[in-house]
Amino acid sequence: MNISQTPEKIRELLTPLRGQHIALVPTMGCLHAGHISLIRKAKSLADVVIVSIYVNPLQFGENEDFHQYPKTFEKDAEICKNEGVDVIFHPKNLYPDDGPNITLKISHMGHLLCGKSRPTHFDGVVTVVNILFNIIHPDIAIFGEKDWQQLAIIRRMVSDLHMPIEVIGSEIIREADGLAMSSRNRYLSPDERQKSLFLSQTMLLMKSNTKNSHKASKIIRFGIDNLKKYGISIEYLEICNELTLNPENSITPQSRIFIAAKIGSTRLIDNMPLSITTENTL
Ligand code: AMP
Numbered sequence: 001m002n003i004s005q006t007p008e009k010i011r012e013l014l015t016p017l018r019g020q021h022i023a024l025v026p027t028m029g030c031l032h033a034g035h036i037s038l039i040r041k042a043k044s045l046a047d048v049v050i051v052s053i054y055v056n057p058l059q060f061g062e063n064e065d066f067h068q069y070p071k072t073f074e075k076d077a078e079i080c081k082n083e084g085v086d087v088i089f090h091p092k093n094l095y096p097d098d099g100p101n102i103t104l105k106i107s108h109m110g111h112l113l114c115g116k117s118r119p120t121h122f123d124g125v126v127t128v129v130n131i132l133f134n135i136i137h138p139d140i141a142i143f144g145e146k147d148w149q150q151l152a153i154i155r156r157m158v159s160d161l162h163m164p165i166e167v168i169g170s171e172i173i174r175e176a177d178g179l180a181m182s183s184r185n186r187y188l189s190p191d192e193r194q195k196s197l198f199l200s201q202t203m204l205l206m207k208s209n210t211k212n213s214h215k216a217s218k219i220i221r222f223g224i225d226n227l228k229k230y231g232i233s234i235e236y237l238e239i240c241n242e243l244t245l246n247p248e249n250s251i252t253p254q255s256r257i258f259i260a261a262k263i264g265s266t267r268l269i270d271n272m273p274l275s276i277t278t279e280n281t282l
Contacts, residue, residue, distance in 0.1 A: 024138035030183035059124030235260035
């Protein structure tokens, strides 16, 4: 396994491999079973698998956890090696010394859901993903459904900007008790970890509530009341179309629950398809 730290090095390394099917798995490191599932999907679909590990400053807001974001590169490299990853791209910085001059901006989709409290987050995400795509030129790129809004926006970027890249979504990996795996789960105290379970449990209850009503507002009200019972601070709980991310009034086969909540000082997000009769893939 090769570890490349500069765009020049990885380009040089990839030159003789052009023509093979190349997959990119972008990450911020601190790898867990969720990331491993993306790597395994990439391995099953491509000849060459590249994992990028880069904590992108541009996608963090001023008072967010950029400086605290966990860094576990040695362990990450061991995981990648064991999973048969071909190359880790681990750049120190992807922007010019005087900061990014040219960035991408998302209109509508970037201001929904997480975009309401993190107004510049998705601009930072698409800017860095665009840079990674320009350096690596992958045939396919794998993203987790855990960050569904990110996945939907990247699909839209690839489509709007005519990028010759196939974006593949990979299912959410959860702990045995239902909590969606996340590098940020390590911020949770034991009590908060226990409380965090109410997120997935509430979504499951909302899902079974669709038997009684197809009215989104009723199902959302039920979910909010349930979370409030446990003292969870909800940032949003919405039912949206999984392609457009627009809120829905009544349940359709493309309806998905989206949630963001603060448990202590840790912000967690999760999502779940509402329709049980169709496959909910993008
Ligand atoms: P991150 O390192 O948090 O930026 O995540 C890198 C990629 O891993 C993103 O595409 C995430 O959606 C994906 N990912 C993170 N956690 C999970 C999970 N629990 N299940 C599936 N994919 C995940």
